[in-house]
Amino acid sequence: MINAELSLFDTMTRQLRPFTSIEPNQVGLYACGPTVYDYAHAGNLRTYLFVDILRRTLTLNGYQVNHVMNITDVGHLTSDADSGEDKMEKGSRKQNKSAWEIALYFEDAFLADLAQLNIHTPTTICRATQHIQEQIDFILQLEQKGFTYQTSDGVYFDTNKLADYGQLAKLDKTGLEAGIRVNMAEKKSPTDFALWKLSGEQARQMEWPSPWGVGFPGWHIECSAMAEKYLGEQFDIHVGGEDHIPIHHTNEIAQCQAKNGHVQANYWLHGYFLQLNKEKISKSGTSLRLDALIERGYEPLAYRYLTLTSHYRSHLSFTWQSLESAQTALKRLRNKVCALADSGQIIEEYKTRFIRHINQDLNMPKAIALLWELLDSDFSPADKKATAQFFDQIFGLKIDHLEEVDIPRDVLLLAQQRLEMKQKKKFEEADRLRDQITELGYQVADMGNTFEVHPI
Ligand code: AMP
Numbered sequence: 106m107i108n109a110e111l112s113l114f115d116t117m118t119r120q121l122r123p124f125t126s127i128e129p130n131q132v133g134l135y136a137c138g139p140t141v142y143d144y145a146h147a148g149n150l151r152t153y154l155f156v157d158i159l160r161r162t163l164t165l166n167g168y169q170v171n172h173v174m175n176i177t178d179v180g181h182l183t184s185d186a187d188s189g190e191d192k193m194e195k196g197s198r199k200q201n202k203s204a205w206e207i208a209l210y211f212e213d214a215f216l217a218d219l220a221q222l223n224i225h226t227p228t229t230i231c232r233a234t235q236h237i238q239e240q241i242d243f244i245l246q247l248e249q250k251g252f253t254y255q256t257s258d259g260v261y262f263d264t265n266k267l268a269d270y271g272q273l274a275k276l277d278k279t280g281l282e283a284g285i286r287v288n289m290a291e292k293k294s295p296t297d298f299a300l301w302k303l304s305g306e307q308a309r310q311m312e313w314p315s316p317w318g319v320g321f322p323g324w325h326i327e328c329s330a331m332a333e334k335y336l337g338e339q340f341d342i343h344v345g346g347e348d349h350i351p352i353h354h355t356n357e358i359a360q361c362q363a364k365n366g367h368v369q370a371n372y373w374l375h376g377y378f379l380q381l382n383k384e385k386i387s388k389s390g391t392s393l394r395l396d397a398l399i400e401r402g403y404e405p406l407a408y409r410y411l412t413l414t415s416h417y418r419s420h421l422s423f424t425w426q427s428l429e430s431a432q433t434a435l436k437r438l439r440n441k442v443c444a445l446a447d448s449g450q451i452i453e454e455y456k457t458r459f460i461r462h463i464n465q466d467l468n469m470p471k472a473i474a475l476l477w478e479l480l481d482s483d484f485s486p487a488d489k490k491a492t493a494q495f496f497d498q499i500f501g502l503k504i505d506h507l508e509e510v511d512i513p514r515d516v517l518l519l520a521q522q523r524l525e526m527k528q529k530k531k532f533e534e535a536d537r538l539r540d541q542i543t544e545l546g547y548q549v550a551d552m553g554n555t556f557e558v559h560p561i
């Protein structure tokens with residue numbers, strides 16, 4: 106069992122808090138999903154890798170995780186602040202396909218990316234377009250409680266009606282009203298946001314009848330409605346990228362507070378951005394899709410390794426050089442682990458230290474450093490392998506997968522035997538093994554308590 110308490114950094118309280126679930130041994134986890142108008146970029150995928158690490162850590166701590174993720178296939182406008190065009194309709198024009206075709210195509214592409222990155226599929230994946238009625242019902246209840254008003258282009262949430270609007274982002278509403286330049290149109294306050302938008306004169310492919318007229322739901326209402334449908338009015342953890350703090354999650358919270366009288370999730374976690382030259386990465390403008398990484402010769406799990414080398418609450422700067430180093434490191438790890446004998450025991454000391462790191466707000470950089478330390482330690486090869494495999498339940502790097510290793514296993518086993526002979530000071534035997542390795546076309550280099558093998 107787990108001996109170090111799990112603590113997570115909660116954006117709502119800005120504190121590291123011990124984690125306790127509502128139901129014993131069960132966790133309800135809602136993760137905001139992708140907007141499927143284009144391929145995901147490496148930044149988006151960093152956020153889903155973080156969610157995967159969170160989920161695996163919860164699982165290792167004995168929780169059964171009910172992981173719900175939405176697919177935003179309607180309603181996300183080009184500006185998060187409710188102006189501009191629906192990203193789906195724009196994508197449709199750009200790619201000369203219907204908005205519906207695009208949604209399905211990029212959803213499939215996204216799920217394929219998750220699989221290639223060894224990210225566990227969410228328990229439930231739900232599309233906004235398949236939950237229109239739930240969203241309309243939610244808005245109707247907000248309307249009954251007096252939190253909405255109508256304009257000529259839709260139904261809006263009146264943020265002035267909620268005393269603590271903006272608590273997640275610590276928004277200063279008065280300051281915002283004075284300083285922000287937002288296209289107010291008929292909005293009463295700059296922070297008010299659309300719940301339902303009317304199609305009006307616009308020709309739209311995705312639209313539905315509603316009590317307010319034909320139109321489509323706002324972006325935030327989908328998550329409030331679907332999270333409640335699949336996880337209930339109160340659940341454990343809500344996650345997303347850091348950009349969701351000031352607008353999307355702030356508005357999701359406002360809707361739930363207005364309807365149910367309380368914030369829907371007990372913990373709010375946010376993954377920080379991947380950056381490219383300190384700039385924002387956009388889906389359309391860059392070639393940082395997973396496929397582009399693969400085309401340049403990198404395996405998807407090398408990108409997974411790269412993300413593990415930084416903490417999820419730090420920005421990570423993407424460079425091809427760092428991806429190259431991650432790929433080299435992952436190959437070295439696999440070579441080392443695959444050379445070790447099977448049937449060992451997990452080393453308690455390392456298990457305890459590992460759990461301490463991951464349970465301290467998912468400290469993956471420390472956990473990865475511990476893996477290297479373990480492999481260089483003096484414990485028996487088989488015990489090191491069993492312990493590394495235990496770690497990999499969280500890392501998900503397939504570090505013991507022979508098919509990923511480019512050095513044949515018999516060569517690695519000979520190298521391992523040679524190292525053991527050297528440690529027992531049986532140098533003649535060690536030299537004989539080195540000759541055998543050379544005959545097979547490889548050379549072995551000593552690295553302290555371990556070794557590396559390269560083709561000659
Ligand atoms: P989207 O498909 O734009 O709705 O975004 C999907 C997820 O990716 C959201 O949780 C965003 O917060 C997250 N995201 C967007 N850009 C980045 C980035 N550069 N780094 C990390 N996460 C990001």
Ligand code: ZN
Nearest residue numbers: 137138328353
């Ligand atoms: Zn959301």
